[in-house]
Each structure stands twice: as structure tokens, then as C-alpha cells.
Amino acid sequence: MSELFPVEKNFRDGQDNKRLYEKDGWYPRRGLEASDERVAELQEKGFIGGEGASDEAPEGQNDGPGTDYPKHTGGGYYELSNGEKVQGKEEAEKAEQELSEAPQE
Numbered sequence: 001m002s003e004l005f006p007v008e009k010n011f012r013d014g015q016d017n018k019r020l021y022e023k024d025g026w027y028p029r030r031g032l033e034a035s036d037e038r039v040a041e042l043q044e045k046g047f048i049g050g051e052g053a054s055d056e057a058p059e060g061q062n063d064g065p066g067t068d069y070p071k072h073t074g075g076g077y078y079e080l081s082n083g084e085k086v087q088g089k090e091e092a093e094k095a096e097q098e099l100s101e102a103p104q105e
Helices: 036-044 089-100
Strands: 012-013 019-021 071-074 077-079 083-085
Touching: 083 089
Parallel strands: none
Antiparallel strands: 012 019, 071 077, 077 083
16 A cells, blocks of 8 residues: 655645545545656645655545545536536436446556
8 A cells, every 4th residue: 555645725736637636535546546757746736745754544535536526516416526517316326336436557
């Protein structure tokens, strides 16, 4: 398992399907191996902390797409982990599942 870093402020990771990482969460999500260069870049920008890196996230955190997504935003629309909006719960759940199974670049 790769090292985990505390998220210091919300950001969308363009190298992870525009996944939203929220403050007080952990980077990277479960199943994603982040390069040392990417970690350094995010630390430099203040998105993730360099101190207190952990080998394991607390229970229920850092489970990747599908854990907190899709999020109901009202009017029958749901937000996916990559920021897209989808109408209908079943469609949103299906789309989120596809995102979690997509190969990472």
C-alpha cells in the first residue's frame, strides 16, 4: 500500500478523473498509486500535507469513487466523483461504478 497524505484543502485531481478530494480526507484514494512527483506537486500547492503521512486511513475513509458518490444535489440530479452531474440515481450509480473501474493514466 502506498503512503497516504492528509488533504489540507479541497481540490479536484485532474490526473484522477477530476475526483474531488475534500479537506480532512486522504490522498490518494484506495487503488491509486501516486507518483512521488505528483505528491510533491500537490504538497507544493498546499493541497496535501507532508507531515503526518500515514500508511492507513481511518476506517471508512479513502475508499475511492463510490464511497461518498454519487451525491444527491437535488432535482433528481447526482454529482459523480469526477464532478459530472447525472440525472437519476440508477444512472448515477452506474456511471460512478464505471469511473471506479476505469484504468488510471
